[in-house]
Amino acid sequence: MSVEFIGMIGTRDGSETRPPSGPVVDPDYTRRFARAHEEAGFDRILIGYGSSQPDGTQVAAHVAAHTERLGLLVAHRPGFVAPTLAARTFATLDQFSGGRVAVHIITGGHDTEQRRDGDHLPKDERYDRTDEYLDVLTRAWTEDEPFGLEGRYYRFEDFHAEVRPVQQPRIPLYFGGSSPAAYRVGGKHADVFALWGEPLAETAQQIASVRAAAEAAGRTTPPRISVSFRPILGATEEAAWERAHGILDTIKGHGAKNPLFGRRRAILPVGPDARPQNSGSQRLLAAAAKADRHDRALWTAPAAATGAAGNSTALVGTPETVAQALLDYVDIGVTTLLIRGYDPLDDAVDYGKQLLPLVRQEIANRENAARGSAAARTPLVSVPGGAR
Incomplete structure (x- = not known):
């Protein structure tokens, strides 16, 4: 059993707790941010997507040129470029990066955001288009002979x-969503299905839905599962919660002045009365409405304060507490943990020192214990001459 850790980078400093600073594209900051994740021991970094953000494939190319082993998870919305072009773009990037690319498919849950790039399809049709799009991507990466398509959304x-991925048989596909349509399409195509950080019981329900969709699509091996959190660490439980409430106060007190919220408000109202379109945000707000705290360390207050605009639930406590909380999700079937902080670069460094080693050591301990138990159950076989 292994667990994959994914971080997230941007091209300039900024978060929900402070306005962005510096140029929109700061090459030096982007390089330092990526290298901090590599040195911290992350397996991949997510490069996000937004209608006003820098192009993720070019960010990934810059990062690949300044790192050695760090995986690149590039968020991508189907529908804005032809799938044949996307296939060549990502295969080229995979070649230049030495096989480090994965693609995170986000179909899009907000009509307003989609229309900024000229997409006027309703949500369910967007998922149907994504289904067709991913069929083309997979064929483009794997088929040797030329092919064409007379589809509902694409004709060629x-x-x-000529360019194929380094990774075989193809580039890994991650997939985000929490609606029945997302389960259907992601269950069919995804190598990893990504969820936001809900309580354990609700997360288990979503995992079951993804697996059922994969089985309905004829898959014998379901997607692996990713869950996203915002860890808030402290030397003691009291210190961690003091820091957490300070972060929440900052979000509430200064969030309205943050350009990040200005952009989001046009898509997703910010605050406890928000009514977002996408199912993932609706689910986070529903969890927040039930209680601020869930399970071992899950804290939903930041989701309520931000209108659940993105992965916005926290795990609060000492590194030991948060590590055990992450392992609680591993115990119900999670294989990938996407974590990012409110002090993005500094938190990535701290996670590498304080959090990732604890989780990985416990998993190694479990694997060793399982091997020892299996060996103890294996009967000794007598052979001629008394040797064993």
């Missing part, structure tokens, strides 16, 4: 890509 003839 005699396509063949």
Whole structure:
């Protein structure tokens, strides 16, 4: 059993607790941010997508040129470029990065945000388009002979890509969503299905839905599962919660002045009365309405304060407490943990020193214990001559 850790980077400093600073694209900061994750021991970094944000594939290319082993998870919305072009773009990036690319498919849950890039399809049709899009991506990366398509959304003839991914048989596909349509399409295509950080019981329900969708699609092996959190660490429980409430006060007191919220408000109202379109945000707000605290360390107050605009639930406590909380999710079937902080770069460094080693050591301990138990159950076999 292994667990994958994913961080998240941006091209300039900023978060929900402070306005962005510096140029929109700061090459030096982006390089330092990525290297901090590599040195901290993260497996991948997510490069996000937004209608006003820098292009993720070019950010990934810059990061690849300044790191050695760090995986690149590039968020991508189907529908804005042809899938044949996307296939060549990501295969080229995979070649230049030495096989470090994965693609995170986000179909899009907000009509307003989609329309900024010219997409006017309703949500369920967007998922149908994504289904067709991913069929083309997979064929483009794996088929040797030219092919064409007369589909509902895409039509082309005699396509063949000379550039293929380093990774075989294809580039890994991650997939985000929490609606029935997302389960259906992601259950069919995803290598990893990404969820936001809900309480354990609700997360288990979503995992079951993803697995059922994968089985309905004829898959014998379901997608692996990713869950996202915002860890808030402290030397003691009291210190961690003091820091957590300070973060919440900052979000509530200064969030309205933060340009990040200005952009989000046009898509997703910020605050406890928010009514977002996407199912993932609706689910986080429903969890927050039930209680601020859940399970071992889950804290939903930041989701309520931000309108659940993105992965916004926290795990609060000492590194030991938060590590055990992450392992609680591993115990119900989670294989990938996406974590990012409110002090993005500094928190990534701290996670590498204080959090990732604890989780990985406990998993190693469990694996050793399982091997020892299996060996103890294996009967000794007598052979001629008395040797064993």
